[in-house]
Structure formats: C-alpha cells, structure tokens
Amino acid sequence: MKTVVFPGSFDPVTLGHIDLISRASKLAERVVIAVAVNTSKKTLFNLDERCDLLFQATAHLNGVEVIPFSGLLADFAKEHNAQALIRGIRGTTDADYELQLAQVNKALNTALETILLPANAATGFISSTVVKEVFKHHGDLDSFAPACVKEALLNKRF
Template sequence: MAKVAVYPGSFDPVTSGHLDIIKRANNIFDKVIVAVFNNANKEHLFTKEERVEMLEEVLDDKPEIEVDSFTGLLIDYIEQHHGEVIIRGLRAVSDFESEFQMASLNKKLAPEIETLFMMTNTEYAYLSSSAVKEVASFGGCVEELVPDYIIDRLMTKMEEEDKIITESEDSK
C-alpha cells in the first residue's frame, strides 16, 4: 500500500521554501497531497481557490503530487484521504513550539497518524509568505522568493487589493 503524506498550509502565496519541502517530501513518500486551508489566525490575500490554482500551476511538472483544499479538522481530512503522515516544515527553532503543540494535539486526536518535521533548506530559513507579501507591498524584489509564475499574480493582487505602499503613504 502506498505511503501517503499530507502537507497542509495556507500557502498565501506558495514560496520557494514551501516548494523545497514539497519536492523533498515527494522523494520520500509514494504520494504527497498539498492541502490548502484558510488559517483563522491570518488575513489571506488570495482566495483558497486561487492558492490551489497557483500550486497546481507551479507543480504542473509533478503529476504525482496532488493539490487539494479542505475545511475542518486536518485529522478528518487525512483519514478521508488515507494519509499516514503530516508534513510540517520548520524554518527555525521559533517555529518548533507551535508546531510541536499542534502535532501533540493531532496525535491525541489520531494516534495512528504521525507528524514529520522537515527542516527547510537553509537558503529559505528566513522565508515566509508574510515576509514575501511585506516585501511586495513596498515594491521590493521577490524573485527567488516565489516561483516566477507567482510574481505576476502577487503583484497584480497586491495592486487590486490596494496593498502597495508608496513613499508618500509611508511618510504619513
């Protein structure tokens, strides 16, 4: 039977660091499902559907990786999709505390499901979707932080949502 791993996240937007974890998990597991959800603690720039679409586009060359979305408990989603492992990426020690707490809660809810923490490649240790959006909001260069396809989508969305900060606004 195939070993199925689920990599959940908000991916708002997907970064080069996310893709690093996805591709490395794909080398370990028979099937990886990238599962997009709305994080109640974050204000999302892109809709869940847009985030799924962007992930499908950047992972187009990896047909063995499935992109999906869900609402509700992650554990329920994993059980419905016959997953056995939750993939979580860690950038720094500061990520560990909240990730450990969530992994412990998931273990209590579903003892048969394991959580695998993967350290991000050191070149992406500083990278988060929030940081990408902040750099983009000031007109900074986000090349290499996100795939090329995402850059245009990000800048267009930032303009549509009036999230670009100009010098005159910044000095107020």
C-alpha cells in the same frame, strides 16, 4: 510511505514551500497539499487563487495533489489515507509549536505521524509575509516565490 499531507494557508506559496513539497515528494508516493480555509485569517488570495498558484508551482512534481480543506487536519488526513503530516520548521519557536500540533493530531488520529523537516538554509527565512512585503516595496521576488506568484501579485495591485 504512500501518502503524506502538507498543510498550510499558502498566501501565497513561496520557494520555501516548494522546497518542502519537493522533498516530501521524495519520501512518499503521494503528497496531498491541504490548502486551509482559515476563517480567522484574512488572506490576500482567495482559496481558489491559492490552489491555482499551488497547481502551477508544483506542476513539475509527480504525485502531488492540491486539495482545499476545512475542519480538523487529523480528519482530513484520515479521509485521504495519509500516514503522516509534513511540517517545515525554521527554528526552535516553530519546533515547539509544531510539537504541540503533532501531539494534538496524534491524539485525534492515533495512526497519524508528523514528520518535521528543517527548512533549507537557502529558503528558511522566506515566509508568505516576507514575499508580500518584498513585493509591496518593489523588491525582486525571484529568490522568494515562483514566477506565477509574482504575476498574481501584479494582478492584485494591493
């Protein structure tokens, strides 16, 4: 496979995201991380900050690009010549939701496939919300997020 898209809001990027991106980079020559501009979601980090954190956290991976996007994901994938979307699933609730999204994206772009990757047991419980909560309560982030995220959270002082 040449190109896959891994979409998300990444507020902030977690070790779970990095695991999925790393695994996707073994499946495709090019992984486009699509950082969503989601006006219905209040984010802690702005779009540029989220993209910068992803650049830092994925610098060690070949063939990975970070690109912000708004609009329909199916259109974004077509613009970037992607054959598939990569989505992580942590359990059955995620699977049901992702199946519905896959069907919508397929209806919008019939050439686009969706690959659902099960979360790694070591990182499957991590979410961006968990990272922010652990940080807020002065917990150790080493097992949850890249070092650049810890530094960025310290600078945010939320």
